[in-house]
Amino acid sequence: MTVAPKARRAKRGTKPDANPPTEPERTALFNFVLSLADDALVLGHRLSQWSGRGPMLEEDIALSNLGLDLIGQARLLYAYAGEVEGKGRGEDDLAYLRDEFAYANLLLVEQPNGDFAATMVRHLLYAAFMHPYLHAMQTSADARLAEIAAKAVKEMAYHVRHAAEWVIRLGDGTEESHARVAAALEGLWMYTGELFEMTDDERGLVGKGIAVDRKALQPTWDATVARVLAEATLQRPAERWMQSGGRSGRHSEHLGHLLAEMQVLHRAHPGATW
Amino acid sequence: MANATSATGVPSPLVGEGQGGGDGRTLPVGIPPTPNPSPQGGGEPPGVAVGDLAIARAHRIAAAVVDPEIPVLTLEDLGVLRGVERRRQSIIVKLTPTYTGCPATQAIRLAVEAALAEAGMANARVETVLSPPWSTDEITETGRRKLQEYGIAPPARGARARSLFADETVACPKCGSTATAKISEFGSTACKALWRCQACAEPFDYFKCL
Numbered sequence: 001m002t003v004a005p006k007a008r009r010a011k012r013g014t015k016p017d018a019n020p021p022t023e024p025e026r027t028a029l030f031n032f033v034l035s036l037a038d039d040a041l042v043l044g045h046r047l048s049q050w051s052g053r054g055p056m057l058e059e060d061i062a063l064s065n066l067g068l069d070l071i072g073q074a075r076l077l078y079a080y081a082g083e084v085e086g087k088g089r090g091e092d093d094l095a096y097l098r099d100e101f102a103y104a105n106l107l108l109v110e111q112p113n114g115d116f117a118a119t120m121v122r123h124l125l126y127a128a129f130m131h132p133y134l135h136a137m138q139t140s141a142d143a144r145l146a147e148i149a150a151k152a153v154k155e156m157a158y159h160v161r162h163a164a165e166w167v168i169r170l171g172d173g174t175e176e177s178h179a180r181v182a183a184a185l186e187g188l189w190m191y192t193g194e195l196f197e198m199t200d201d202e203r204g205l206v207g208k209g210i211a212v213d214r215k216a217l218q219p220t221w222d223a224t225v226a227r228v229l230a231e232a233t234l235q236r237p238a239e240r241w242m243q244s245g246g247r248s249g250r251h252s253e254h255l256g257h258l259l260a261e262m263q264v265l266h267r268a269h270p271g272a273t274w
Numbered sequence: 275m276a277n278a279t280s281a282t283g284v285p286s287p288l289v290g291e292g293q294g295g296g297d298g299r300t301l302p303v304g305i306p307p308t309p310n311p312s313p314q315g316g317g318e319p320p321g322v323a324v325g326d327l328a329i330a331r332a333h334r335i336a337a338a339v340v341d342p343e344i345p346v347l348t349l350e351d352l353g354v355l356r357g358v359e360r361r362r363q364s365i366i367v368k369l370t371p372t373y374t375g376c377p378a379t380q381a382i383r384l385a386v387e388a389a390l391a392e393a394g395m396a397n398a399r400v401e402t403v404l405s406p407p408w409s410t411d412e413i414t415e416t417g418r419r420k421l422q423e424y425g426i427a428p429p430a431r432g433a434r435a436r437s438l439f440a441d442e443t444v445a446c447p448k449c450g451s452t453a454t455a456k457i458s459e460f461g462s463t464a465c466k467a468l469w470r471c472q473a474c475a476e477p478f479d480y481f482k483c484l
Contacts, residue, residue: 044375058457058458058460058468059458061458061460061461061462062458062459062460064460065460065464066460067375068373068375068376068377068464069373069374069375069464070375071375072373072374072375072376073374073375075374075375076374076404143405146405147404147405147406147407148404150404150405150406150407151371151374151404151407151408152374154407154409154484155373155374155484158459158460158482161459162459162460
């Protein structure tokens with residue numbers, strides 16, 4: 001059987017040396033992929049801190065599963081970031097050997113777990129954004145990001161659903177649960193502005209069809225959050241000043257503590273395995 | 275390819291025992307038992323061109339490796355074997371992960387590498403492919419039947435079309451009743467949800483749609 005000319009051309013196009021990116025392009029892509037990986041890892045680690053402490057067995061398992069999904073996604077992204085960078089750094093180097101100022105995650109995901117309501121609100125605000133984001137990234141001009149997104153989007157649907165169900169149950173629950181989830185929403189709202197901010201690198205990549213325009217996802221996110229809050233009998237917090245800085249490494253004090261705990265083993269015993 | 279016998283009609287020592295019979299169940303990473311490892315196992319000497327028979331053999335070996343978490347399913351049943359191909363002097367076995375964070379992914383890879391090595395195929399190696407993403411729709415009919423018999427309700431078809439906040443109807447794998455309720459969307463492993471049957475009052479696992 002002969003290979004169709006079109007297929008042959010496409011195959012040649014996938015060779016890494018077909019169109020080598022310039023150094024600034026490579027750096028922009030590296031930074032962008034790294035920021036997505038940092039989001040997933042930091043939130044995944046936060047959720048892992050619930051292991052053994054969930055409010056009930058089923059939820060303990062659920063939180064660990066959600067964390068596992070995110071850490072799995074982070075690994076795929078770190079591995080790719082390392083390849084893009086081309087300096088031989090792998091997923092462990094990127095996760096364990098960078099300090100907080102080098103981390104580019106959103107401030108939202110590093111916020112402490114607080115009570116169960118705060119964890120679920122934080123998760124809803126993140127997942128309601130990431131689900132449409134990953135959905136859009138499936139058509140990224142970067143084939144690797146597109147395939148990572150195609151895998152992760154299916155998992156993220158579970159995340160939105162799970163967090164939404166809990167926010168509704170708690171909001172429309174007892175006086176106590178309503179008060180807690182309302183307080184969590186008030187406390188975390190100022191970190192949601194960052195979901196829609198883009199770095200210069202990212203804007204450039206949006207122009208090339210590689211990254212997703214965050215701003216364009218705001219109506220979708222608003223609609224999901226509004227629907228859940230309405231069912232949860234919760235008010236959308238008033239417009240306010242939005243906190244920012246995670247993408248440029250300006251973090252809240254919480255990230256340093258998280259990284260210290262997460263990185264200590266690898267730093268004390270470089271290359272440790274079991 | 276699902277055939278449990280080799281090209282010569284001799285049962286392969288590396289094929290799993292279906293319903294978890296024998297000692298295979300107790301092996302931690304799903305390596306099927308090798309009661310009679312043969313030293314002249316037909317391994318490809320290095321430097322010899324990789325033939326179609328070797329490809330078929332590697333495929334058969336990889337397809338028969340069992341999932342460490344659901345040991346009734348082979349990789350073929352699970353639909354994670356994405357093909358075996360020749361690349362210069364090597365045989366490449368392509369696997370796709372199920373759930374991104376599933377710890378069994380690594381165990382499956384090791385089990386396939388071990389099974390190939392044990393069969394003397396030193397020139398075979400495993401490669402991970404992400405695209406197209408695995409879906410529970412790729413579990414074969416045989417796989418679905420095995421899950422059902424094992425007590426895990428097979429996943430609903432058309433997982434991709436599922437809407438974000440819709441509920442599903444799942445039949446109890448023990449009594450068949452559809453009077454069932456979801457306890458949690460997250461169960462004992464990344465691929466399972468926890469359900470309860472209201473008819474026979476038994477809790478059961480449901481294979482999570484993806």
